[in-house]
Amino acid sequence: MPRLGNLLADRRNETEKRTIILPDQSQATEPVFRLEDVSVYYGDFRAVRDVTLDIAQHQITALIGPSGCGKSTLIRVLNRMNDLIPGARVEGKVVYHDQDLYDPAVDPVEVRRRIGMVFQRPNPFPKSIYENIAFGLRVNGLTDDIDDRVEEALKAAALWEEVKADLKKSAFDLSGGQQQRLCIARAVAVQPDVILMDEPCSALDPISTARVEDLMFALKDRYSIVIVTHNMQQAARVSEMTAFFTTEITGDDERRTGVLVEYDRTETLFTRPSDERTEAYITGRFG
Amino acid sequence: MADQSVTAGLTRSRARPGEALIKILLRLCAVVVLLTTVGIVASLLFETVEFFRDVGFGEYFTGTTWAPTFKPARFGVLPLVAATFLITLIGAVVAFPLGLASAIYLSEYASNRVRKIVKPILEILAGIPTVVLGYFALTFITPTLLQKLVPGTEVFNALAAGIAVGIMIIPMIASISEDAMRAVPQSLRQGALAMGATRRTVATKIVVPAALSGIAAAFILALSRAIGETMIVTIAGGLNPTLSADPRQSMETMTAYIVQVSLGDTPAGSTAYKTIFALGTTLFVITLALNTLSYRIVRRFREKYE
């Protein structure tokens, strides 16, 4: 099987066409995202450059790397949340299934209905548990059987048993871990295709983290999941594929640009990394 | 070995002699604030008590004719209160939607450049002296707008006064509401946008409800300001106490009456003189109640989003 990721430290522009190695060949399908030479700019600062990778369906793909390496920037490319930042610009090609995501005919609002996001700090709305989920349903026109849909979403997020007694309680009365699961419930309620998670457990305690990770396993049957994490153990635990990013100093100014170093099956990347930067990061020599 | 000379003098106060005096003076300055409140309450109460010796509570609070200088004198405050409330109501109808809409636009839609230009302009509007607004109401709003659009509008009328009062409080509502909305954390907006909500939905279903206590406080403070307003209603509303719900008529508010008495030759010690203090007390109590209510609302509901 062809090896992945032959970027070596001093060859900046060498990229190879990548193929996907699927863990289970019976599920061989089109990738859900194909990125080709994607760079993200804020104004004239290039935050991340020349990313080429494919993300498979019904898998958990982890993006890891030291801070500032552009992994959060990259994940926001996938649901066009970067559009909200004035001066942000994406170059290169981002293909979602067979559609160029940045085609002018594409409505970013529609994109976000299909590609959901869970944020680093739980951000439930200051409403009741029920209303937190119902809001998304109403916004997306899924107004039949709201009660049933709310219940299913909460079950899917493994929160139902804990809150079913009083759905009218304020979301802020929940613990941090429960709030994050509520945000996940909110995201799955609108029946997305993909769920993006930007460091979803970094604000949670270890027990809540474990529960959210269990949830991710359960969810990947129905959704494709991309997760950004700075916790390598987490990436090793949950993901099938891992992409490692790092920063480089660009040109004459001191600012650092994120770059994709290696992208491989998780097991391979963590035990037999091809690039010495990857090895340095995962053994803790830096980052 | 601890040296006596090192610790010597540690307990002696370093403060120079004049400083104790300075501190007392500074404290007195702060006490002026308390003295002002005491002064207001004392000045109002003293004459008000005298007033209610001459005039019964019943007549004051329930009488429908205000004619203190006639014979027989009548002291029913309802026409004045009704006029105050009608004009305030008109002002609210004008200012609440315009002010809130402006705040939503500035907070959720406007770019930084637009805000930098618009906010100072609103500040200027807020700084226009009320005499000028009264002039505007009398010489522009009434003849140019009202008498052309609304037949039967008198020269002095509650509608023009109400509109001008509304104009006066728009900046207040816009500014306080906008502050409340900008205090809503960005993470809430992002959460909603990430689910495919539009800016309109985020603004109306997420931000405004989250900022509701601040917006309510803005409304109540603006009402309080409108009730205490004097010059606009004196110039444009008239000095003719009329109990009516027809805004095209001229009517006199509580504040306008106080001005009327102060302009005239009402002898001190007469009941008519004491009326301005009774009205002052009424105004003071109403605005105090409203202001306290608005602070309570903000404090009660403030911790709602973290």
Next chain:
Amino acid sequence: MSVAAPPAPSATSLATGRRAERSVRALTFQAVLLMCLSVGLMTLLVLLIDVFRDGVGSLNADFLNNLDSRFARRAGIRPALIGTLWLMGLVAVISFPIGVGAAIWLEEFAPKNKFTALIDVNIANLAGVPSIVYGLLGLAAFVRFMHMGRTVLAGALTLVLLILPVIIVSAREALRAVPDSIRHGALAVGATTWQTVSRHTLPAAIPGIMTGMILGLSRAIGETAPLITMGALTYVNFVPTGPLDRFTAMPIQIFNWTSRPQAEFQNVAAAGIILLLGALLLMNAVAVFLRNRYERRW
């Protein structure tokens, strides 16, 4: 599952060319908001144009020099102008030490106890009291109780009390903006609190305090109701020469002219308004200038 399975992942339906942010509803909403904002701004513009048109013709040297008169052509603003100048001078001189002194005490010296909290509550409440009530206070306390009579001094004191909350609040904010590192640096070399405040904290806060003073004076210059209530005159045919004279002020004069039945007096009133707004504009320009020139960004 009682609800439908998620739609098969096909993205062709994404590129519809429709934009939810650009739908009729979204655009109408935005347009309505913008219109509401414009109404407020437009009104200001209309007001300024109207006043200017009405009054510019009457704005001449005679207007500035003459006393008031029964005849519109001869009516002038001089007594009111001098009265306002006297008032503003006294208000500035009296309110500055009291307001800044109170702010210093509250920010730098006062312990956080019930007494201080009481003062805070009072400042907040006083800020919301209608200005005409201050006039009643001035009438009862200064004019009658202290036997000052209806003089410039009594009027100035009334206005001082009115704007005191504004001055205290902005001075406190200016003091609060000075970082603690400055205070700590002074204290660490053995300075007393007062030495720290007077030599370090206060000078650093002066630009903000000045801005607050101008804010307060801008408020005071346009106040009419409290002055009328405590007995300022509305028809004055002399110029006040001292703080113990009777007086009038510009906004009162404007009010008086506006109330006269003859139509020509409206033009005179408008001329007075132009002058008053001009003074306000000048004060605000000075405040902005001071703020930009001297304000330090910590």
